[in-house]
Each structure stands twice: as C-alpha cells, then as structure tokens.
Amino acid sequence: MSEQEIEKKKKMSMVVMSGDMDKLFGAFIIANGAAAMGTDVTMFFTFWGLRAIKKDVRTGTTFFGKMLGLMYGGDIMKANPSKFSFLGMGRWMFGKMMGNHNVAKLDELRDLAVTLGVKMYGCQMSMDVMEIPQSAFIDGVQDPVGVGFFIAEAEESGIQLFI
Amino acid sequence: MSEEMKADLDLDLKGLLCPMPMVKVSQNIASVPVGGTIRAVATDPGSMADIPAWAKSTGNEVISAEKVDGEFVFMVKRLK
Numbered sequence: 001m002s003e004q005e006i007e008k009k010k011k012m013s014m015v016v017m018s019g020d021m022d023k024l025f026g027a028f029i030i031a032n033g034a035a036a037m038g039t040d041v042t043m044f045f046t047f048w049g050l051r052a053i054k055k056d057v058r059t060g061t062t063f064f065g066k067m068l069g070l071m072y073g074g075d076i077m078k079a080n081p082s083k084f085s086f087l088g089m090g091r092w093m094f095g096k097m098m099g100n101h102n103v104a105k106l107d108e109l110r111d112l113a114v115t116l117g118v119k120m121y122g123c124q125m126s127m128d129v130m131e132i133p134q135s136a137f138i139d140g141v142q143d144p145v146g147v148g149f150f151i152a153e154a155e156e157s158g159i160q161l162f163i
Numbered sequence: 164m165s166e167e168m169k170a171d172l173d174l175d176l177k178g179l180l181c182p183m184p185m186v187k188v189s190q191n192i193a194s195v196p197v198g199g200t201i202r203a204v205a206t207d208p209g210s211m212a213d214i215p216a217w218a219k220s221t222g223n224e225v226i227s228a229e230k231v232d233g234e235f236v237f238m239v240k241r242l243k
Contacts, residue, residue, distance in 0.1 A: 010220075033182040033213075036189035037220040102178050112186070 011040040012159040013150065019048030019072075021079040021091060021106065027052075027163045028109035034159070035116035042153045043113075044145070046123035049163075050132050052076045052110065053120055053141050065131030076106050114140035121145045168226075168238060170202035171195040177206045177234065184210040185217045192223065192241050200226065203237045210235055 012034045016027050031041050045053050056075040060066035084090040098105075104112070114120070122137060124144035134144060154160045172195050176184040184205045195201055203214070211228060214237050218225045226238040 029182050032186055036182065036186040037217050038189075039220075101180060103180050104183060116186070 010038060011042070011153075011157040012161070013042045013154040013157040014044065014161040014163060015150065016043055016045045016049035016052060016163050017047050018082075018163055019051050019079055020082040021094060022081050022083075023163050024049075024052050024076065024079055024106055025103075025109070027161075028106065028113055030161065031113045031118050032109060032116060035113065035118050039159070041113070041118040042150075042157070043118060043120045044123060044150045044153075045120065046126045047130070048072075050122055050126060050130060051078065052106075053122060053137050054132065055136055055138055057136050059133070059136050060131045062131065068130055069132075076110055079106060110138075114138075121149070123147075168200065168202075170238065171199040172201045174201055174203040176203050176210070179205065180207050181209050181213065185213045188214060188237075188239060189217060189221070192221075192239070195241050197241055197243060199241050201237075201239045201241075203239060205235045205237070206233070208235070210237075214239065 014027060014031065016024070018024065027043070031043055034041050051072065051074070054075050058069050058073060060069035079091070080088065081090045081094050084093070120141045122132070122134065122141060122144045124146050127133070127144055134141070172191060174187060174191060176187055179187065184203070184207055188201060188203055191201060211230075215225045215228060218239060223242050224240040226240050228235065228237050
C-alpha cells in the first residue's frame with residue numbers, strides 16, 4: 001500500500017450506544033486523541049448514547065416519551081458509571097476523584113471534540129423512538145442519519161469502534 | 164541537548180492527563196513555523212508513549228523525550 005493510500009485511511013467511525021459515564025469518557029478521550037492525531041472522526045450516537053449530545057431540556061411527546069424524558073433526562077453530566085452507580089452517589093464520587101486527578105469533565109471533553117472537528121450524528125430511528133428531536137441536541141451536532149450512512153462511513157475507516 | 168536549544172514555543176502541560184498533553188501539542192503545532200520546535204513539559208507518564216506516537220502518526224518529529232526530575236520534557240519539531 002502506498003503512502004498516499006495509508007494517508008487516506010486516517011478515518012475512525014464509532015457507534016456510541018452506551019450512556020454510561022465511564023464508557024462516554026472512553027469514547028470522547030479516544031475521539032479527541034484521534035482528532036489530535038489528524039484522523040477524521042465520525043461518532044454515531046444511538047439509544048442510551050443520545051443523551052451525551054443532548055442539552056439539558058425536557059423531551060417526549062407521548063406519555064411514555066415524557067416518562068423517559070423525566071427518568072433519563074438532563075444532559076451528559078447526568079451520566080452514571082456502569083458500576084457503583086448507587087442512585088447518583090457513584091457519579092458524584094467519580095466526579096470528585098476525576099476532579100482531584102485533574103481529568104477534564106465529560107462535557108468539556110465532548111465540547112473539545114466538537115472544536116477539534118469531530119463529526120457527531122444522532123441516529124434517526126432511536127431519536128424517533130425515544131422522542132428526542134434534533135432541536136434538543138447541542139450546537140455542532142449534524143443532522144440525523146441512519147445505519148446506511150454509518151456503514152458507508154465505517155467502510156472507509158481504518159478504525160471502527162462500538163461503545 | 165534540550166537545555167541548549169531554544170524552542171519557538173514553550174508549552175506547560177503539567178498536571179494534564181490523557182488525552183490533553185497530546186491534544187495541546189497538536190493544537191499548538193501550527194503556531195510554529197515548519198522546521199520550528201515546541202518544548203513541552205508534562206507530568207503524565209503516558210505522554211512518553213503518546214507524544215512520540217502522535218508525531219509518528221502526523222508526520223512530525225520528537226527530537227528528544229526525557230524524564231527530568233519527575234517531569235517529562237519533549238522537544239517536538241514541526242516537519243510539515
């Protein structure tokens with residue numbers, strides 16, 4: 001493979017299905033690292049991952065949608081760790097520990113990724129199901145897409161991740 | 164070697180953790196001319212692996228990477 005072909009392959013595509021704090025840290029640290037290394041990064045947010053790109057606004061149009069908006073509302077800072085959640089205690093504890101070690105906060109890492117040119121997309125189908133409109137997302141999130149778009153992106157990516 | 168060389172830009176990366184040392188170097192490389200250098204000081208031991216990897220991947224050069232009094236001192240040269 002020639003130098004130029006390798007150069008072309010510097011692209012990464014990532015599915016972010018999880019809304020867990022620890023997994024989102026992983027996703028955004030990898031995304032920022034890759035972007036810093038000159039890699040084009042596409043992040044495709046679906047299901048529980050959607051909250052990571054959401055503003056702190058209420059969502060939902062039907063009864064169930066509103067219930068979901070209540071119980072899984074807020075923004076990325078509401079993400080709980082996948083272990084030791086303890087009804088929010090774990091989030092508080094990990095937040096403190098990370099702060100003590102000077103790790104950037106989740107929203108800072110996400111906003112840095114936008115600044116570094118990481119392309120973020122919501123999955124149209126899970127947005128419909130969960131009744132989360134595009135207007136609920138932060139600035140910098142691209143218009144919603146489907147699986148076909150993700151596959152086309154992944155096909156030309158040297159790195160593909162599912163988180 | 165790095166003591167005698169004057170860098171075009173000094174970067175203080177002390178206290179920053181992964182991925183920030185690498186991100187900061189990457190964000191600042193464009194502010195020095197091609198052939199110019201950045202002297203970066205980090206405290207994250209992971210940066211000893213990350214910054215050379217960044218340089219390899221982006222086509223730049225780490226002239227030196229050394230541990231001095233518990234800190235990690237890098238001389239990075241912009242090649243393109």
